[in-house]
Amino acid sequence: MAAWFLHVGVHLAALIYLVPWMAREPDSRKSAHTGNNVYKDCARVDPCNWFTANPIFCLRSKYIYEHDPPCTYYIPGNEHTMKANKSIGCFYQQ
Numbered sequence: 001m002a003a004w005f006l007h008v009g010v011h012l013a014a015l016i017y018l019v020p021w022m023a024r025e026p027d028s029r030k031s032a033h034t035g036n037n038v039y040k041d042c043a044r045v046d047p048c049n050w051f052t053a054n055p056i057f058c059l060r061s062k063y064i065y066e067h068d069p070p071c072t073y074y075i076p077g078n079e080h081t082m083k084a085n086k087s088i089g090c091f092y093q094q
Contacts, residue, residue, distance in 0.1 A: 039089075040091055043089070043090070043091040043092055044091045044092060045092070046092065047074055047079045047082055047092040047094075048074045048076075049074075049089075049092075050089075051071050051088065051089045051090055052071060052072065052073060052074035052082070052090060052092070053073075053074050055073055057071060058070065058071045058072065058073040061088060065088075067085055067087075067088050068085075069083040069084075069085050070085075071085065071088055071089075071090050072090070079092070079094050080094045082094065
């Protein structure tokens with residue numbers, strides 16, 4: 001029974017102290033994410049994001065909502081075909 005209590009105590013200590021300590025964000029990454037336009041800034045340099053990697057969103061953008069230009073599906077190597085449309089969350093343009 002003492003071994004069980006010791007085992008539970010070790011697990012609780014790990015959950016209370018060790019997990020939050022390991023999950024904290026390094027200081028170098030905190031300073032990079034302090035702006036309000038974090039998604040915009042990342043989407044300008046990285047062509048693959050939630051919108052462009054989602055084929056259903058791209059088809060809906062083109063055929064249902066008729067965005068001009070529509071969201072272009074991300075295919076590695078074809079980044080030059082992507083057009084920016086800030087109103088729908090697509091900021092990348094080469």
